[in-house]
Amino acid sequence: MRTSIATVSLSGTLTEKLAAAARAGFDGVEIFENDLTGSPLSPEEIRERAADLGLTIDLYQPMRDIEAVPADEFARNLRRAEHKFRLMRRLGADTVLVCSSVSPYAVDDDTLAAGQLRRLADLAQESGIRVAYEALAWGRHVSTYEHAWRIVEAADHPALGVCLDSFHILARGSDLSGIEDIPGGKIFFLQLADAPQMALDVLQWSRHHRCFPGQGDLDVAALVRAAVRAGYDGPLSLEVFNDVFRQADAGRTAIDARRSLTLLQESAGVTAPPAPVVPTGFAFVEIATADTARIAPLLTALGFSRTARHSGKPVDLWEQGEARILLNTDTDTDTDTGSHRSGPSLTAVGLESPDPAGASARAESLLAPVLPRRRAPGDAPLDAVAAPDGTEFFFCVTERPGDTGHPGWTGDFVPAPHTPAPIGITRVDHVALSQPWHHFDEATLFHRGVLGLRPQASVDLADPYGLLRSRAVSNEDGTVRIALGVGASPGEDPARGGRPQHVALVTDDLVPTVRRALASGARMLPVPANYYDDLAAAHEFAPGELETYRELGILHDRDEKGEFRHCYTVTTGRVFFELVERVGGYDGYGARNAPVRLAAQHALAE
Numbered sequence: 001m002r003t004s005i006a007t008v009s010l011s012g013t014l015t016e017k018l019a020a021a022a023r024a025g026f027d028g029v030e031i032f033e034n035d036l037t038g039s040p041l042s043p044e045e046i047r048e049r050a051a052d053l054g055l056t057i058d059l060y061q062p063m064r065d066i067e068a069v070p071a072d073e074f075a076r077n078l079r080r081a082e083h084k085f086r087l088m089r090r091l092g093a094d095t096v097l098v099c100s101s102v103s104p105y106a107v108d109d110d111t112l113a114a115g116q117l118r119r120l121a122d123l124a125q126e127s128g129i130r131v132a133y134e135a136l137a138w139g140r141h142v143s144t145y146e147h148a149w150r151i152v153e154a155a156d157h158p159a160l161g162v163c164l165d166s167f168h169i170l171a172r173g174s175d176l177s178g179i180e181d182i183p184g185g186k187i188f189f190l191q192l193a194d195a196p197q198m199a200l201d202v203l204q205w206s207r208h209h210r211c212f213p214g215q216g217d218l219d220v221a222a223l224v225r226a227a228v229r230a231g232y233d234g235p236l237s238l239e240v241f242n243d244v245f246r247q248a249d250a251g252r253t254a255i256d257a258r259r260s261l262t263l264l265q266e267s268a269g270v271t272a273p274p275a276p277v278v279p280t281g282f283a284f285v286e287i288a289t290a291d292t293a294r295i296a297p298l299l300t301a302l303g304f305s306r307t308a309r310h311s312g313k314p315v316d317l318w319e320q321g322e323a324r325i326l327l328n329t330d331t332d333t334d335t336d337t338g339s340h341r342s343g344p345s346l347t348a349v350g351l352e353s354p355d356p357a358g359a360s361a362r363a364e365s366l367l368a369p370v371l372p373r374r375r376a377p378g379d380a381p382l383d384a385v386a387a388p389d390g391t392e393f394f395f396c397v398t399e400r401p402g403d404t405g406h407p408g409w410t411g412d413f414v415p416a417p418h419t420p421a422p423i424g425i426t427r428v429d430h431v432a433l434s435q436p437w438h439h440f441d442e443a444t445l446f447h448r449g450v451l452g453l454r455p456q457a458s459v460d461l462a463d464p465y466g467l468l469r470s471r472a473v474s475n476e477d478g479t480v481r482i483a484l485g486v487g488a489s490p491g492e493d494p495a496r497g498g499r500p501q502h503v504a505l506v507t508d509d510l511v512p513t514v515r516r517a518l519a520s521g522a523r524m525l526p527v528p529a530n531y532y533d534d535l536a537a538a539h540e541f542a543p544g545e546l547e548t549y550r551e552l553g554i555l556h557d558r559d560e561k562g563e564f565r566h567c568y569t570v571t572t573g574r575v576f577f578e579l580v581e582r583v584g585g586y587d588g589y590g591a592r593n594a595p596v597r598l599a600a601q602h603a604l605a606e
């Protein structure tokens, strides 16, 4: 099906919006009146610009407060309509959206509404224009799609149909089955938007909090399926009013939008992009740093050994159990981000992939920036994409005894002499990546759609200097977990995502692991005594257990499935490490402890 986007969904001038929509691969646009009236271009020039970019103008909108009004008011409305239709002919737009009236003059009279819309459709038809009537969820007398359709059906005019807008329909919790009772040819237009569930006045909710399908809580795919079953074959058009998108870079928003639409088409069964390839574990985490003076001693204290060096690049492999960390001192690769200036930073994540080429094909079809393969002659090909925060995700295979097929990435490393001194770390539990604040929804959709991870509920964590919103995405068995966080913090560069990132490492027995780390010189984050007094009130502990936690700076959480013990190293550059022990089926990240950890980190930074 054709794809379209309303200009209101993107920031900038009309010209910038058109360019962004075209670049992201949309087939058409809905032009919002404000964008046109504020443009220095004539309608003919806009038409030409759109055509040059390969875009059709699928809709012009909105016309308001047309129907069910007294005769003199309606006469004025028709005069207004004549002007608009003339403009639309110059623009080359053949469908106009009419919103259900919110006018205080409108009366609750469907016969009058149908009669006046028929007159409007007559006038439109003379100009070769079709009228799509949309029920605003807050319309004065018409606020449901069923009602709008009853009026359109009664008006019975070939140039009059309905516009279905997923927000208005799903926000009201309407029954979707009525959509299939509308003949497909009478659905003139389909507007799509999602929104997070909120207990908010519906107009405010619509005008400020809409988001792209898949980024909120509404079942937009169910609505698309119903419209397709009804026989609708017009464009799928995104119409998103969102305060953040109004400020964000239009090119980037348009890509996010187009990705959302492909994923929506996939869930609605109208498009089949390459299937998702769900990662099965972490192959490595890469930390870039100009010099290893700060990070290497910390890794050593945490029981990692430098086991190998890349044959062609200044990259060292540090290992312990199945936890692998790459230290990349090739600062050229991160001069763009300037991250080396603030010390070690987490720049890439290797995901264990059952099908790296398939994962890459999926990513490409979803407009993820596929990175040029960084390889020397003889290196294993590494497929990689950039996430919205700039983190590079590599789809890789770690060679194991007996493996055949895809060449493993470790083959590019030359073993280095070392004496293993493990402290009990077995693998990576999760990585926590901070997102630029206006790309949080984009990031969640990216990790779900492109990487095949499942998002959990978002939680708000109190930080002394702001609120941190966190949302974890993971694979089915929890062997890949990424905690996405957003929230500015004083003194940190928001352009780089602000907060430090971290790598959480699994141990099966945290207490001895921490003791060994401390004995080898690791600096752990001190935790205030008040925390342990609070913990004593919350739970009962075995004799001595709490005292041990207090002594070692271990935090504790429990849920109905199990327990969680964790602690943190101090931050070096933009990175710190967490040591975690999951007991039983505990599936969280110790959210209750996050405010204490954040306060402790600030205290240490001062």
Ligand SMILES: O=C(O)c1ccc(O)c(O)c1
Pocket (backbone or CB within 6 Å): 061, 062, 097, 099, 134, 136, 165, 191, 206, 207, 239
């Ligand atoms: O908020 C509004 O007024 C408005 C206008 C046009 C639309 O298509 C819509 O869904 C909402």
Ligand SMILES: [Mg+2]
Pocket (backbone or CB within 6 Å): 134, 165, 191, 239
């Ligand atoms: Mg709409």
